Amino acid sequence: MVNFVLVAGARLGAWAWDEVAPCLRAAGHGVHPLTLSGLADKRGVPAGQATHVQDIVDEVERRDLRDVVLVGHSYSGIPAGQAAERIGDRLARAVFVDSDVPTDGRSFLSAWPDGGAAVKASIAENGGFWPPAPASHYDGEGLTDEQIARLVRGSTPHPGATLTEPAVLAGPLSDLPATYVLCAPAGTEPEDAEPDAVVAELVHGGHWRLVRMDTGHWPMFSQPRELAQILLDAAVD
Template sequence: MANFVLVAGARLGAWAWDEVVPYLRAAGHGAHPLTLSGLADKQGVPAGQQTHVQDIVDEVERQDLRDVVLVGHSYSGIPVGQAAPRIGDRLARVVFVDSSVPTDGESFVSAWPDGGTRVKASIAENGGCWPRVPAAHYDGHGLTDEQIARIVGGSTPHPGATLTEPAVLTRPLGEFPTTYLACLLAGAEPSDDVAKLLTSNHWQLVEMNTGHWPMFSQPRELAQIFIDAAGE
């Protein structure tokens, strides 16, 4: 039995995994969706990037979880990748879902074409948070209007410091058993740092023919990929 610790991307909380969790539990696994500080029901809690890393480590230790599969979606690949070495032998595997991966000393936005200038300006203009985005942002990702409405309705502004503070990696990510899930409708090829990591014997690439939010568009298929990854 694996214990999946599920961390959704920017602006989302544990609720984003509501349709995935039942499939994991029905297969006999533990499922532990996590809301990071400053988001959803934890909105207003001050948070920097290391706060989010500690949120993940604390969840694993608080519940004394073993055979842990850390799942990071989108932004949350950044704290998940940093938390992986910090939970030691509790870790079984990492799964990155169409996500960023941390580079030591670099922030989430530093790899963006403009170096994060627009994101930083948006954060400064919105009280230190990255604001929510309109429904049109989710077009073209295999989502129904109802699913888009659910994402928009549940989203909260994202604490800006988590996007601009540098990552701290204590071990190379290529050392960990890892599945990288690329969502084809999202369009972009894996970034150069992900492509390099995929040359490691410990990493494997899986693709889904859906958009950037597969926990909404294809929850059953996503859960099966997690279950298959845990068996590797």
């Protein structure tokens, strides 16, 4: 048995894993979906990047979890990657689901065009939060109208500081046992159907495994059973 700690991306909470978690539990594993500070049921809790890292570490330590498969989706790959090295031998494997991966001294927005100037402006205009995305944001991602409605309905404003504050890493991510799940539906532009240079280098290093999904950026909604199977396979890698 392993313990899955599941962390969804920006604007989302533990609820985003509602269709994945039962599949993992049915296989006999511990499953711990986590809401990060300032989001969903923890809305109103102040949060910066270090807060989100600590949220994950605290969840593992408070529950005294061992054999942890730490799963970070999208934005949450940034705090999950930092937490992975801090939980030490409690970690069995990290899984990055179509996510950003942390780089020491760089923020979530560092790799965005113009350093994420448009997002930073949006944060400044919305009281320090990145507002939820409209339904049109999810077009072309393999989602049904009902799934898009769930995403829009469940999303909450995301604490802006978590997007602009830098990651802090003690060592190279290449040393982590990890799986990277690349989501790219059929018809994706060629440059988007391959991992970026950072992920490609990590995979080339030998400790990371690349898995592809023929779906969009929110596979816990569009293909929950398929994603659950990938996570189960990663647990025994």
